[in-house]
Amino acid sequence: MxxxxxxxxxxLADAVAALGREEAQALGGGQTLIPTLxxxxxxxxxxxxxxxxxxxxxVSVNDAxxxxxxxxxxxxxxxxxxxxxxxxxxxxxSHIGDPAVxxxxxxxxxxxxxxxxxxxxxxxxxxxxxxxxxxxxxxxxDYFQGMFTTALxxxxxxxxxxxxxxxxxxxxxxxxxxxRFALVGVFVAKSADGVRVAVTGASNNGVFRWSExxxxxxxxxxxxxxxxxxxxxxxxxxxxxxxxxxxxxxVGVMTKRAVAGAK
Amino acid sequence: xxxxxxxxxxxxxxxxxxxRTLLVQFLREDLRLTGTHVGCDTSQCGxxxxxxxxxxxxxxxxxxxxxxxxxxxTIEAMANEDGSLNTVQQAFQDYHGLQCGFCTPGMVMSATAxxxxxxxxxxxxIRDYLEGNICRCTGYHNIIKAIMAASGQEMPAMAAE
Ligand SMILES: Cc1cc2nc3c(=O)[nH]c(=O)nc-3n(C[C@H](O)[C@H](O)[C@H](O)COP(=O)(O)OP(=O)(O)OC[C@H]3O[C@@H](n4cnc5c(N)ncnc54)[C@H](O)[C@@H]3O)c2cc1C
Ligand code: FES
Ligand code: FES
Numbered sequence: 001m002x003x004x005x006x007x008x009x010x011x012l013a014d015a016v017a018a019l020g021r022e023e024a025q026a027l028g029g030g031q032t033l034i035p036t037l038x039x040x041x042x043x044x045x046x047x048x049x050x051x052x053x054x055x056x057x058x059v060s061v062n063d064a065x066x067x068x069x070x071x072x073x074x075x076x077x078x079x080x081x082x083x084x085x086x087x088x089x090x091x092x093x094s095h096i097g098d099p100a101v102x103x104x105x106x107x108x109x110x111x112x113x114x115x116x117x118x119x120x121x122x123x124x125x126x127x128x129x130x131x132x133x134x135x136x137x138x139x140x141x142d143y144f145q146g147m148f149t150t151a152l153x154x155x156x157x158x159x160x161x162x163x164x165x166x167x168x169x170x171x172x173x174x175x176x177x178x179x180r181f182a183l184v185g186v187f188v189a190k191s192a193d194g195v196r197v198a199v200t201g202a203s204n205n206g207v208f209r210w211s212e213x214x215x216x217x218x219x220x221x222x223x224x225x226x227x228x229x230x231x232x233x234x235x236x237x238x239x240x241x242x243x244x245x246x247x248x249x250x251v252g253v254m255t256k257r258a259v260a261g262a263k
Numbered sequence: 264x265x266x267x268x269x270x271x272x273x274x275x276x277x278x279x280x281x282x283r284t285l286l287v288q289f290l291r292e293d294l295r296l297t298g299t300h301v302g303c304d305t306s307q308c309g310x311x312x313x314x315x316x317x318x319x320x321x322x323x324x325x326x327x328x329x330x331x332x333x334x335x336x337t338i339e340a341m342a343n344e345d346g347s348l349n350t351v352q353q354a355f356q357d358y359h360g361l362q363c364g365f366c367t368p369g370m371v372m373s374a375t376a377x378x379x380x381x382x383x384x385x386x387x388x389i390r391d392y393l394e395g396n397i398c399r400c401t402g403y404h405n406i407i408k409a410i411m412a413a414s415g416q417e418m419p420a421m422a423a424e
Binding site: 001002005006027030031034038047099103104 | 281282283304305315318321326329331373376392395396
């Protein structure tokens with residue numbers, strides 16, 4: 001690792017100020033950033049640790065019935081504290097990495113990073129969540145802009161994520177066995193407004209909504225409604241773990257399993 | 264360099280560290296607590312697991328500066344006061360839950376965290392919890408047996424003995 005300083009602000013305002021410094025970068029749980037620093041793929045002069053900011057942690061339901069999760073909340077806390085409100089989301093959190101990764105990694109870090117194989121982007125997009133930052137609110141449909149790319153500006157902090165709670169939902173991932181990230185993961189959420197289906201792990205453009213499946217499932221929420229539907233493999237990721245055609249096939253299979261498992 | 268102060272195995276410690284000093288480096292190199300191992304340094308193997316404020320974390324994937332004010336517990340604090348092995352450690356010995364022993368500090372720290380959350384885990388729950396702990400020697404069966412035994416449960420029959 002190149003040398004850098006670490007700052008540990010305890011308020012959001014101090015964190016925003018610290019991120020205004022030259023070559024400053026936010027540090028969430030470090031479960032992605034520390035490996036990146038070790039490989040010398042990032043070269044910040046200051047890391048602004050968000051883990052000491054109490055106002056960025058916690059899980060609660062607001063007056064509008066939205067599940068509000070602080071950007072600095074760990075996967076482990078979401079797994080426990082969201083279970084009673086939004087079981088599909090809690091279940092997703094409980095299968096990210098392993099227990100030690102879940103004790104450090106945060107929802108804000110995961111969404112800011114927008115790894116094409118990460119789990120939370122699928123939940124945010126399928127739920128129609130709102131990503132709240134220190135300056136504005138961004139709908140999930142506008143937030144994800146392709147692999148490792150989001151609507152966030154330099155120095156902008158994900159402070160909270162607000163999830164509408166669906167009637168039923170389910171996330172199924174086909175794990176890449178070495179990394180435990182999603183080779184393909186599908187989140188299905190059914191609410192009064194219809195069904196949303198978000199796919200992670202598969203596309204070169206990052207997480208996406210599978211609109212044909214959404215239309216079919218909105219008119220009939222059953223596994224059978226998906227018969228005959230498939231996604232094109234043109235834009236799918238191809239690597240040593242799976243070809244583009246294999247990933248496209250998995251999208252169909254994971255979606256069916258998610259519909260069958262929705263509760 | 265900046266000063267960092269924390270409690271490690273019940274004792275207050277403070278040192279000057281660089282921002283990039285990992286918690287595992289701080290424990291091993293500054294405090295000479297070399298029971299915590301570095302197997303991969305890439306967040307995969309779990310040999311470096313310690314408890315920070317009671318939770319299992321990979322000390323190769325956390326900066327020492329972030330443990331400011333925290334209570335850190337390492338394998339060195341696991342034995343009973345008279346120096347004899349505690350229940351989990353003794354079970355690893357009794358059930359041959361180790362061969363070379365490299366992964367064992369992390370395994371014991373993970374197992375201890377699991378049993379605190381879930382005192383009577385099933386075989387599957389143990390396997391799931393150890394997802395981030397890699398052992399190159401034992402094939403895991405005897406580790407699972409040791410944790411079952413440490414939790415006071417009967418050992419299930421396991422495939423591929
Ligand atoms: C062994 C292992 C297995 C894993 N398995 C999975 C898996 O199955 N599924 C999965 O989805 N993920 C997985 N992960 C990744 C994990 O979920 C990370 O925690 C997550 O991707 C990043 O979150 P973090 O809080 O650790 O962020 P960091 O690593 O600290 O930061 C990541 C990036 O986000 C920025 N950032 C951090 N927090 C914020 C914020 N609040 N606002 C704005 N920017 C911010 C940082 O500057 C950095 O660029 C795994 C990681 C490991 C090590
Ligand atoms: S050394 Fe930390 S996970 Fe392997
Ligand atoms: S006993 Fe040798 S790695 Fe586990």
